[in-house]
Amino acid sequence: MIRATLIQALQMALVLLLAPGLVGLVRAVKARLMRRRGPPVIQPYRALRRLLAKEAVIADNASWLFRTAPYLILALTWAAASVVPTFSTDLAFARLGDLIVITALLGAARFLLALAGLDIGTSFGGIGASREVFFASFAEPAMLMIVVTLAILAGSTELTSIAAFMLSPAAGLRVSAALALVSLVIVALAENGRIPVDNPATHLELTMVHEAMVLEYSARHLAMIELAAALQLLLMISVIACIFFPFGLGSGVLLGLAAWLAKLGAAGVLLGIFEVSIAKMRVFRVPELIGGALMLGLLGTLLLYVSRGL
Amino acid sequence: MMAWREAGEALAAGRAGLVSLWADGPRARLALLLDDTVQIVDHPAPDGTFPSIGRLHPPAIRLERALAESSPLVPLGLPDTRRWLDHGENPTVYPFLPVKGRHLHQIPVGPVHAGIIEPGHFRFTCDGETVVRLEERLGYVHRGVEALMAGKVPAEAARIAARISGDATVAYAFAFARAVESVLGVAVPPRAIWLRALMAELERLANHLGDVGAICNDAAFGLLLAHCSVLREEVLRACAFAFRHRLMMGCVVPGGVAVDLSREGEARLRALAARVGAAFPPLLSLYDRTASLQDRTVGTGILRPELAALWAAGGFVGRASGRDFDARRFTPPYEALSFSVPVLEAGDVDARLRIRAAEISESLGLITQILDRLPVGPLLARVPAGAGEGFSLVESFRGDVFFHLRITEGLIVRAHARDPSWFQWPLLEAAIEGNIVADFPLCNKSFNCSYAGHDL
Numbered sequence: 001m002i003r004a005t006l007i008q009a010l011q012m013a014l015v016l017l018l019a020p021g022l023v024g025l026v027r028a029v030k031a032r033l034m035r036r037r038g039p040p041v042i043q044p045y046r047a048l049r050r051l052l053a054k055e056a057v058i059a060d061n062a063s064w065l066f067r068t069a070p071y072l073i074l075a076l077t078w079a080a081a082s083v084v085p086t087f088s089t090d091l092a093f094a095r096l097g098d099l100i101v102i103t104a105l106l107g108a109a110r111f112l113l114a115l116a117g118l119d120i121g122t123s124f125g126g127i128g129a130s131r132e133v134f135f136a137s138f139a140e141p142a143m144l145m146i147v148v149t150l151a152i153l154a155g156s157t158e159l160t161s162i163a164a165f166m167l168s169p170a171a172g173l174r175v176s177a178a179l180a181l182v183s184l185v186i187v188a189l190a191e192n193g194r195i196p197v198d199n200p201a202t203h204l205e206l207t208m209v210h211e212a213m214v215l216e217y218s219a220r221h222l223a224m225i226e227l228a229a230a231l232q233l234l235l236m237i238s239v240i241a242c243i244f245f246p247f248g249l250g251s252g253v254l255l256g257l258a259a260w261l262a263k264l265g266a267a268g269v270l271l272g273i274f275e276v277s278i279a280k281m282r283v284f285r286v287p288e289l290i291g292g293a294l295m296l297g298l299l300g301t302l303l304l305y306v307s308r309g310l
Numbered sequence: 311m312m313a314w315r316e317a318g319e320a321l322a323a324g325r326a327g328l329v330s331l332w333a334d335g336p337r338a339r340l341a342l343l344l345d346d347t348v349q350i351v352d353h354p355a356p357d358g359t360f361p362s363i364g365r366l367h368p369p370a371i372r373l374e375r376a377l378a379e380s381s382p383l384v385p386l387g388l389p390d391t392r393r394w395l396d397h398g399e400n401p402t403v404y405p406f407l408p409v410k411g412r413h414l415h416q417i418p419v420g421p422v423h424a425g426i427i428e429p430g431h432f433r434f435t436c437d438g439e440t441v442v443r444l445e446e447r448l449g450y451v452h453r454g455v456e457a458l459m460a461g462k463v464p465a466e467a468a469r470i471a472a473r474i475s476g477d478a479t480v481a482y483a484f485a486f487a488r489a490v491e492s493v494l495g496v497a498v499p500p501r502a503i504w505l506r507a508l509m510a511e512l513e514r515l516a517n518h519l520g521d522v523g524a525i526c527n528d529a530a531f532g533l534l535l536a537h538c539s540v541l542r543e544e545v546l547r548a549c550a551f552a553f554r555h556r557l558m559m560g561c562v563v564p565g566g567v568a569v570d571l572s573r574e575g576e577a578r579l580r581a582l583a584a585r586v587g588a589a590f591p592p593l594l595s596l597y598d599r600t601a602s603l604q605d606r607t608v609g610t611g612i613l614r615p616e617l618a619a620l621w622a623a624g625g626f627v628g629r630a631s632g633r634d635f636d637a638r639r640f641t642p643p644y645e646a647l648s649f650s651v652p653v654l655e656a657g658d659v660d661a662r663l664r665i666r667a668a669e670i671s672e673s674l675g676l677i678t679q680i681l682d683r684l685p686v687g688p689l690l691a692r693v694p695a696g697a698g699e700g701f702s703l704v705e706s707f708r709g710d711v712f713f714h715l716r717i718t719e720g721l722i723v724r725a726h727a728r729d730p731s732w733f734q735w736p737l738l739e740a741a742i743e744g745n746i747v748a749d750f751p752l753c754n755k756s757f758n759c760s761y762a763g764h765d766l
Contacts (some may be wrong), residue, residue, distance in 0.1 A: 034536035122419040127747070130438075198601060199530040203424035204751040206417070207528075279528035279603035283439055283748045 001092075007253065008082070015081040015238075019155040019230035020044035022237070022268050027201075029272025037114075045231065051223035059120045059216050068194070069116035070217065070224035073109045077228040080105035081235040085242050087256035089160045089249055099147045102239065103140065106191065109228065110136055117213030118290040123203050125230035128212025131283060135209070137199065138290035139190045142183060145297025150243065151178045152278035152304045159239070165247040179300035181244050188236035192229070194271065196281040196289070313366030314353040314361065317342055320368040321741075323505065327635075329703070329729035330712050331363060331373040333381035341712060341728075345623060346640065348703055355383055362388040369621045369733055374411035378677040382457075395449035395765055408444050409435040417747065428761035432750075439746040440546045443471035444739045451765040459725035464490045464564045464693055467722050471713070472559050474727055475763030480506075480513040481561065481706030482727070482763075483712075489713040490640075492566040492700030497692055499732055500685040501564030503643050508680045509549075509558045509567075510705075511626040513580075515586065516667040517707040518673070521758055526665050528608040528751045537593050541586055551575060576681055579644040581678045586629075594667050599633045607660040611753030613741040614657060621737055624709025626665040630658035637705040647679050657741075662756040695720025706730065708760060729763030 004025055024041040031038020033046065058067065083097040090095065117129035151157045154165035154174065190197045193210035199299060214225050241247065241263040248259025281289065312320070317340055320326040329341035329348055338360040340351040353360045362385035364371035373392035374385040392405060421429035429450040435443045455474055459467040464486075471486035472479045483705050484506050491498055523538025546556040552575030553561050561569050571579075597603060613623075620629035629652060630637060636651040638644040652668035654661040701714040710729025716724040739755045742750055 030532070033531055035540065036536065106554070123415065126415070127417070195530050204528060204532065205424060206419065206750050207530075208747045276533050277600075278531075279600060279606055281602070282606060283746055285605070299525075 004090050005091040005096075007088050007090050011086055011088070012078070012082045013093060015086065015231060015234055016227070019227065020048060020083075021233040022234050022264055023230045025265065025268040026233075026275070028273045029099060029269050029277055030201075032273065033276040044226070044309075048171050048223050048227060051218075051226070052220050054219040056119040056219035056221055058218075058221075059122075061121050062070040062116045063218070064215075065083055065242050066116050066119045067221070069119075070110045070228075072293070073116075074224040074228040074231070076105050076112070077231045077235070081231050081238070083159075084235060085249060086137045086164055086238045087158050087249070087260040087306075088253050089163060093159075094160045095158070095193060098151065098309065099157045099162075100144075101157065102159075102235070103143050103147070106232065106235075107136070109232075113210075113213055113225075115208075120214060120216045124208070124215050129205075129210055129217075132213060135286055135290060138287050138294060139187050142187050142290055142294035145294055145301060146180045146184050148302060149176055149297060149300035152301065159242050163242050163249050166246050167242060167250060176300035176303045177244070179296045179303070181240070181301070183293040183296040184240055184243070186289060188240060192233045192236060192295075195275040196278050199280050206308050207221045211273065216236050234264065236266060241267070281288070311517040312351050314338075314340070314351055318342070318361070318366045319352040320361045320510050321363065321646070322372070324620065325362060327579050327619075328367060328369045328373075328535040328733070329622070329710075330362075330714070330726065330732075331370050331377065331385045332714070332722045332726045332728075333377045334716060334726070338381075338383055338385070339379070339714070339726075341714065346635075347456050348701060348712075349412075351699065358382055359384045359386045359666045360647070364388050364390070364559065369736070372736065373506075373728075373732065380558060391632050393449075394517065395452045396648075397449055397452075399585075401597045402445055405748075406445050407443070411437065411442065412438055412509045414442060419530045421447075430761050434747055434750070439748065440737060441742050441745055441747050441750070444750070446735055446739060448735065448761060449765050451599065451762045453762075453766065455766045456725050456727065459722055462722055463720060464717070466724065467468075467725060468489045468561065468563050470717055471725075471727065472562075474572045474766065475706075475729060475760045476559075477517055477762065478513065478706040478708060478711065478763065479557050479559045479713050480562055483560070484510055484729075485702045485704035485706075485711040485713040486715075487562055488702035488704060488723075489700055489715045490717070491692065492702060493715055493717050494566055494694055498691055499688045500643075501570075501687045502689050502691075504670050504680055504684050505689070506562050507641075507643050507683075508571070508677060509553065509561055510682070511676045512545060513558065514707040515670060515673045515677070516549070518670050519586075519590070521755070522593075522597075522663060522666055522756075523605070525659065525752065525755045526603060527756045529603055530627050531600065532601075541589055541593075544582060544585065548578050551578050563690070564650060565693045566688070568690070569685070570689055576684070577678060580681055583674050583681075587674045590667075590670055597663070597667075597688055599601045606654075606749070606752060607663060607706045607756075608658060609739040610659045610749050611745055611756060613737055614655070615655060617737055617740055618657070623719060623733050623737055624705075625734070626662050626669070626709075627730075627734045627737060628709065629653050630661035630665045631655070635710070637703045637710040641704060644681075646683075647676055649676050659752055659756040708733065708758065708763075711763075727763075727766065729760050729766075731759035731761075731764040 025045045027169050028038050082103045083093045114129040114132050117125035156160040200210040248256050327343040329343050331340050338353045343630045364374045365387040371390050374388050377441040379396045417434040419432040433445045459470050472483040474482045519538045522533035526537035549558055550556045553569045573587040613631045613633035618628045618633045631653045635655045649672045652665050697718045701717040704711050712728040714726040742753050
C-alpha cells in the first residue's frame with residue numbers, strides 16, 4: 001500500500017516534470033530537420049517560469065469562468081495523466097486508470113477550454129472553439145470505438161489489465177490491435193492539435209484551432225494552459241505506449257522508468273519527423289481523417305466479433 | 311489624343327488597361343495601356359470636377375478615392391466616396407459595406423498582425439467557415455511620399471523613391487530613374503543599363519525564393535521555407551558582396567548606377583546563379599511530391615482570368631490568371647536578352663507559386679546572360695536641369711511599377727508612383743470569396759501585395 005502510494009506520487013510528479021521537456025524535444029527535432037539550431041530542449045520550462053512571473057492581462061468582459069478554466073483544465077489533465085500506467089502498473093489509483101475515465105476527463109477539459117474561448121467573445125475564440133468541438137465530435141466516437149476493440153480483446157477497459165494482457169503470450173499479433181493502433185495515433189494527433197490537424201507553431205490566427213481559443217490568455221493562466229497541453233501530449237503517448245508497447249511495465253520500477261523514457265524520446269522524435277514531412281490539412285478535410293480513425297476502430301471491433309481469433 | 315470620356319469607355323469595354331489615375335494641379339490625369347503602349351489622357355478641371363472613371367471602370371475607384379482626399383478635385387459620379395488612404399480625423403469610424411444574410415458573423419483582422427508584416431485591416435464576413443465577403447481597409451502606412459518628393463532635385467527624390475516599398479527598392483529606383491531620364495533626355499551609359507537589369511533580376515530572385523517558401527509555410531510545411539530562406543539569404547549576401555547593400559538600396563540612381571560590379575563580384579554572382587540553379591529544382595520537386603501540400607494550394611483562391619484582365623493585374627497575379635504582360639519586354643536592355651514570360655490559366659495559389667518558380671529559372675538565365683555580355687564603360691551620365699514631363703513602366707517582382715514625373719527648372723513639381731498592388735489588392739477580395747477563412751493566409755501570401763507601395 002505504501003509502495004503503491006509512493007509510486008503514485010512519483011508518477012504524478014514525473015508527468016508534470018517531463019511534459020514540457022517532451023514538447024521541447026519535439027520542437028528541437030523539428031528545428032534540426034529544418035536546418036535550424038532551434039531553442040534548447042529546456043526552453044518550455046523557461047517559458048513557463050517567465051509566464052508565471054508575468055502580470056496577467058484579462059479582457060474586461062471576461063467572466064469568472066475565463067479565470068478559473070485554466071486551473072480546472074490543468075487539474076483534469078493532470079488527473080488523467082496520473083492514472084495511466086507509465087513506468088509501473090503498481091499505482092495506488094490503478095483502478096481509475098480506465099480508458100473511459102481518461103476519455104471523459106480529457107473531454108471535460110476540452111469542454112472547459114471551448115467555453116473559455118467563447119467567454120471573452122472575440123471572433124478568434126469563437127472560431128477556435130467551433131473548430132475544436134467540430135473535430136472532437138469525430139475524435140471522441142473514434143476513441144470510444146478503440147476502447148471497445150481493446151475491451152473485447154483484453155476483457156477490460158482498465159489500462160493495467162490491457163497492458164497485462166498485451167504482455168501475456170495470449171496477445172500475439174492481431175489485425176484488430178493494429179487497426180486500433182493506427183486509429184489511436186490519428187486520434188492522438190487530432191486531440192493534441194498537431195500537424196496535419198492543427199499547427200501549434202503558427203502565428204496565423206485565422207488557421208488556428210487550439211491556439212485561437214487561448215489567444216486571450218496571458219501569464220499564469222497561459223502557463224497552466226500550456227502545461228496542460230504538454231501533459232496531454234505526454235498522456236496520449238503514454239497511453240499508446242502502455243497499450244501497444246508495454247515492454248518494461250511489469251518488471252521493476254527502474255527498468256520501467258528507463259523503458260518509459262526511451263518510449264517518450266522515440267515518440268517525440270517520430271512526431272517531429274512526421275510533422276516536418278506533411279502539410280496541414282484543410283479544415284473540412286480533418287473530419288475525413290478522424291472519420292477514417294473512427295472507421296478503423298469500427299473495423300477492429302467487427303473483426304473481433306466475426307472471428308475471435310483475429 | 312484620346313478624350314477623357316473615350317478613354318473611360320475604352321477601359322470599360324476592355325480595349326485598354328488602366329495604368330493609373332492621379333491629380334496634377336487643376337487637371338485629372340489618366341494613364342492607360344493600349345496595344346502595349348502607355349498613353350496619358352488629361353482632363354482639365356477648371357471648375358474642380360471631372361467625370362469619374364470609376365463609375366465606368368471599377369478598378370479606378372480606389373485611385374479616385376485616394377485622389378479625392380489628396381487633391382481639391384472631385385470625381386463626379388464616383389460610386390464610393392468613403393476615405394481611402396487618409397483616414398481623416400476619426401480613423402476608428404469606417405462604414406464597411408453592408409452584408410445581408412442569415413447566420414453571418416464578422417471577423418476583424420488587423421491592422422496589427424501576429425507576424426512581422428505590414429499593417430492593414432481585413433474585415434471578413436463569414437457563414438461558418440466560408441468567406442462571404444472580404445473587405446480590405448488600407449492606408450495605415452500612408453507617409454505622403456508623393457508630396458515629399460515635390461520640390462526636390464531628382465537625385466534627392468531618388469532616395470525617397472527607393473524607399474516606397476523596401477522589397478522592390480531596385481524596381482522603384484529603376485522606374486524613377488527612367489522617368490527622370492525620359493523627362494530630361496539623359497542618355498544612360500550601356501554598362502549602367504545592363505547593371506540595372508542585373509540588380510532587378512537579383513531582386514526578383516530573392517523575393518520569389520522568399521515567397522515560395524512563405525506560401526508553403528502558411529500550409530504548415532516549414533521545410534520548404536527553411537530551404538528557400540537559406541537560398542534567399544545566399545542571394546542577399548551575394549548582393550551585399552557585389553553591390554555593397556543586401557537589398558541594393560540606393561544602387562540605381564538617375565543617370566545610371568552608383569556602384570560598379572567588380573571582377574570578384576561578377577564571379578560571386580556567377581557562383582550564386584549556379585548554386586541556386588542547382589538547389590532550387592529539387593525543392594520544386596519536393597513541392598511536387600508532397601501531396602498534402604498540393605491539396606492545400608491547388609484550387610484554392612482562384613482568380614478568374616476575366617477579372618485579372620479587367621483589372622489589368624500585373625506580375626504573378628495576372629500571369630497565373632492568363633494575362634500575358636511583362637513590362638520587361640519594353641525595357642532596355644531586355645530586348646537584347648532572351649527570356650520567356652510564363653503564363654498559366656488556373657489562377658489558384660498553386661499557379662501563382664508555379665509562375666514564381668518558372669520566373670526564378672528565367673531570372674537565373676537572365677543573370678548569366680547579363681554577366682556574359684556586360685559592356686564596359688562609364689556608369690553615370692550627368693543629369694541636366696531641365697523641364698518637361700515623362701513616365702516609365704518597370705517590372706518589379708510583383709508587377710509593373712508606374713512612375714510619372716513633371717519637372718520644372720530641375721525640380722520635381724509632381725511625382726506620381728503607382729504600385730502593382732493597386733490592382734491586386736481588390737482581386738484578393740474576389741479570389742477569397744467562397745473559400746474557407748482558414749485558407750486566407752495562404753491566398754494572401756500567394757498575392758503578396760505591398761502595403762507601403764500602395765499606401766504611399
